[in-house]
Amino acid sequence: MVVRGMILAHTVPIAILDVESAINQDLKALIPRREIDPRFLAAMLRAQHDVILAQVSTAAHGTKKLDARVLESIRIPLPPLDEQRRIAAILDQADALRAKRRKALAHLDELPLAIFLEMFGSPDEVVDRVPFGEVARLSGGRNLVAADAGLQSPYRVLKISAVTTGHFKPHESKPLPADYVPPASHLVRRGDLLMSRANTTELVGAVALVHDAPGNLALPDKVWKFEWRVPDSVPAFYHVLFRMPSVRRQISRLSSGTGGSMKNVSKGKLETMLIPDVSTAHQEQFAKRVDCLSSLRAAAQRAIRAEEELFASLQFEAFRGNL
Secondary structure, three states: OEEOOEEEEOOOOEEEOOOOEEOOOOEEEEOOOOOOOHHHHHHHHHHOHHHHHOOOEEOOOOOEEOOHHHHHHOOOOOOOHHHHHHHHHHHHHHHHHHHHHHHHHHHHHHHHHHHHHHHHOOHHHOOOEEEHHHOEEEEOOOOOOOOOOOOOOOOEEEOHHHOOOOEOOOOOEEEOOOOOOOOHHHEOOOOOEEEEOEEOOOOOOOEEEOOOOOOOEEOOOOEEEEEEOOOOOOHHHHHHHOOOHHHHHHHHHHOEOOOOOOEEOOHHHHHHOEEEOOOHHHHHHHHHHHHOOHHHHHHHHHHHHHHHHHHHHHHHHHHOOOO
C-alpha cells in the first residue's frame, strides 16, 4: 500500500510521511482529513501513547499487534485548523529543544573516546598489549527471579538493560525471591565495572561503570563484573577502553549464538583478547580528564529531565484543549 500521511507501527511509534511511501502489514496508515493538521494529530496520539500501548495485543508467535479499533475509539480535542497549527508549532519547538539537548549529551558521551584516541591511539594499533585475562577475571551471579514481578523483595537482580547503554541504570532490575539472600560476591558495589555477556551482536559485551548503587542489587548470570588481577587497575579507563569501536568489533567477532539476534561471549574467549598494556599512572591520568566531563553530563541530564517534564505538561494541556 502506498500512502502519504501518517503511519503507526504496531508497537506504537508515530511518524509523519511527507512523501508517498509504501507500507507493509506491520504499519497502519492514518490519512488525516483536510480539517486536521497531521502534526497536531500526531501530537494528540503521542499524548495517548500509554493508553494505546496498554491495548496492544500479542499474537501467538509473539508479535505485537495494534487493532485499528483502538485508534478509532480514541477521542481527541479538535480546535479550528489555525489553532491546531499553533499548538503543533509550540509542541514542535519544545520537542526540538529536547532533541538538541539529547544531541549535546550524545556528544559528551563521545568525548571520552576522543580523549582515549588522543592519549593512546586506537587499541588495535597499540604495540604493547596483553591478554585481558592477565588484567581481570569476570564473575557473575545467578539466574534467579521472583515469580511475582511486583513482589516487594529486599533484594533485586539486574536486567541486562542495566548496562547496555554504557551507563549503569540501577532501576533496570527485578525482585529476587523474598527468602533469598545473595552472596556478598554477587552484590553490586560502587566502582564496579559490569559487562553483559549476552545481547544482540551490537550490544554483547557492553560495559557500564557503577557510580552509585543502593546496596541490594545482585548480579544475574548474564551480567559479569570485573575482578582485578592487576592491583590498582582504574575502572574508568577500562570502561572507555571496552567502548572503543575496535574493541567492540573484537568482542562481536568472539561472540557466538544460533539465534538471529541474541549472541553470547564466553569468559575463555575474552581472556585471550589482547588489550593495550597501559600503566596505572597513565590510566589515572586518563580517568582524571574523563571525570571532568561528569559534572557536564549530570547537568545535561538534569536539563533533559526538566525539558521532558515540560514537554509532557504541554502535551497534557494540549490534549485537554488548554494550550
